[in-house]
Amino acid sequence: MEVAFYLSALIAVAATVLAITRYHAVHALLFLIVSLLALAVVFFIMGAHFAAALEVIIYAGAIMVLFIFAIMMLNLGKATIEWERQLLRPRVWVLPALLTLVLAAELIYLLAIRGGPESSGIELVRPARVGAELFGFYILGVEMAAFLLMAGLVGAYHIGRREKKVIHRYLKKEEV
Amino acid sequence: MSETLRLWLIVVGVIALLLTIAPGLIWLERRLLGWWQDRKGPNRVGPFGIFQPLADAIKLIFKEDWIPPFADKPVFILAPAVVVFTAFMSYAIIPLAPGIVVADLNIGVLFFLAMSSLGVYAIVLGGWSSNNKYSLLGAMRGAAQMITYEVFMGISLLGVVMMAGSFNLSEIVLAQQGMWNVVPQFVGFVVFFIAGVAELHRLPFDIPEAESELIAGYHSEYSGMKFGMFFVGEYIGVTMLAGFTTTMFFGGWLGPSFLPGIAWFLLKTFAIIVFIILLRGSLPRPRYDQLMGYGWKILLPLSLINLMVTGYFLLR
Numbered sequence: 003m004e005v006a007f008y009l010s011a012l013i014a015v016a017a018t019v020l021a022i023t024r025y026h027a028v029h030a031l032l033f034l035i036v037s038l039l040a041l042a043v044v045f046f047i048m049g050a051h052f053a054a055a056l057e058v059i060i061y062a063g064a065i066m067v068l069f070i071f072a073i074m075m076l077n078l079g080k081a082t083i084e085w086e087r088q089l090l091r092p093r094v095w096v097l098p099a100l101l102t103l104v105l106a107a108e109l110i111y112l113l114a115i116r117g118g119p120e121s122s123g124i125e126l127v128r129p130a131r132v133g134a135e136l137f138g139f140y141i142l143g144v145e146m147a148a149f150l151l152m153a154g155l156v157g158a159y160h161i162g163r164r165e166k167k168v169i170h171r172y173l174k175k176e177e178v
Numbered sequence: 179m180s181e182t183l184r185l186w187l188i189v190v191g192v193i194a195l196l197l198t199i200a201p202g203l204i205w206l207e208r209r210l211l212g213w214w215q216d217r218k219g220p221n222r223v224g225p226f227g228i229f230q231p232l233a234d235a236i237k238l239i240f241k242e243d244w245i246p247p248f249a250d251k252p253v254f255i256l257a258p259a260v261v262v263f264t265a266f267m268s269y270a271i272i273p274l275a276p277g278i279v280v281a282d283l284n285i286g287v288l289f290f291l292a293m294s295s296l297g298v299y300a301i302v303l304g305g306w307s308s309n310n311k312y313s314l315l316g317a318m319r320g321a322a323q324m325i326t327y328e329v330f331m332g333i334s335l336l337g338v339v340m341m342a343g344s345f346n347l348s349e350i351v352l353a354q355q356g357m358w359n360v361v362p363q364f365v366g367f368v369v370f371f372i373a374g375v376a377e378l379h380r381l382p383f384d385i386p387e388a389e390s391e392l393i394a395g396y397h398s399e400y401s402g403m404k405f406g407m408f409f410v411g412e413y414i415g416v417t418m419l420a421g422f423t424t425t426m427f428f429g430g431w432l433g434p435s436f437l438p439g440i441a442w443f444l445l446k447t448f449a450i451i452v453f454i455i456l457l458r459g460s461l462p463r464p465r466y467d468q469l470m471g472y473g474w475k476i477l478l479p480l481s482l483i484n485l486m487v488t489g490y491f492l493l494r
Contacts, residue, residue: 028253028306035299055288059332063295064325067302071321074306074314128284129345 007047014040025086027073038062052129189280192269200413201231207455214459243402250307257304258404261411268293268418273348275431275439286347291332294377298324301386305396316395320386326473330481331373337366337488338426351430360427365484367427369477378415382461420450
């Protein structure tokens, strides 16, 4: 189990790095999907089966499909890749790399103090318990998220609404 | 028999079963369609033409496996693998008989939904990487169709989950000992089945590949065994949908005791497969906007109402 955990964690990190450094948008998204799937495996190993399933269904299966869908519609060509290549010159990486290094050092320090995650006390979280928590302790958050979604839905409907004009092509007047 | 050996036997058995079913189904579908359309169907190779899929497979393997120079090569190769992978993986959670299941997950239903939502990538990536406008159109249609139908495919299953009180498929089967779920959850069954056929983009919902408008849609550029993988993936998908419907709505392995559980499961699954083939032979393909409107305006409210009514009767 330990080996599987570190392997999938490693895959998640590597795929995320690759997702950032790819010049091609679709390839980058594919690596992001791999990273999300690896994260789902991590959740699964940690006993959060429900979270793992939702990670795959919602993030990998729905949100990323929409991303790819949008990028497919744009059909970015070679020019964009060139542009990205110019954008991601080595010099750009210096500051983010430094910041990340600090974070990584902090993380390693904390892990060293605590001696890593306890591998023994993994508790299986059943879907029913997640539901009970969501609609018990976290009910306020759930309701607020519902409000937000409703607002988004109404907004999308408003933007997408258009007067429907159905004119048969034989009835249309010829434009002179 | 040790536990590990038993598990391996089940895994190998399920894969072997599926790999035998896929070519058998191709033959069966062509024969049945021929019968229903008053023609003969393939009947030359072997007795009743039963070796026809074998001949087809040999033909596909020896064909030139051509990757178009304008295609995105790695993604082009990845796409057919995704179809077969997701179809096979979904079978891991379906209990064929008490105890005969690869992984008895407590999130079984969600696992099925996750795999079917990953199946979208096969179409999207295949169509996009072909770099062909018909393929891209097919991929776009496929993505929109599958995201739409995924939504209420999940919601329509929740009624069953609520009645059993579990996402675990074995427990769902055991909860149907009194009555099969198809009776109290008939609306859920109808919505799920329509959505399932649409998820598989089988006829009559084969809009992403509609050969009369889009040549073959997302797999226009595929040849040889890569095309074959799309084909095999579709048939394994049909088996999977039938098996899952059996488990969720028709009592899985339950049945009178003169036959063993696995026989009941296979019989019911077979009947549903034949029904799916009959759908293909009898229904015309809807227009694209009709399909989307039908989904969002009829099936989604229907599945929500079903959920609400089920909740009312459970909490009453």
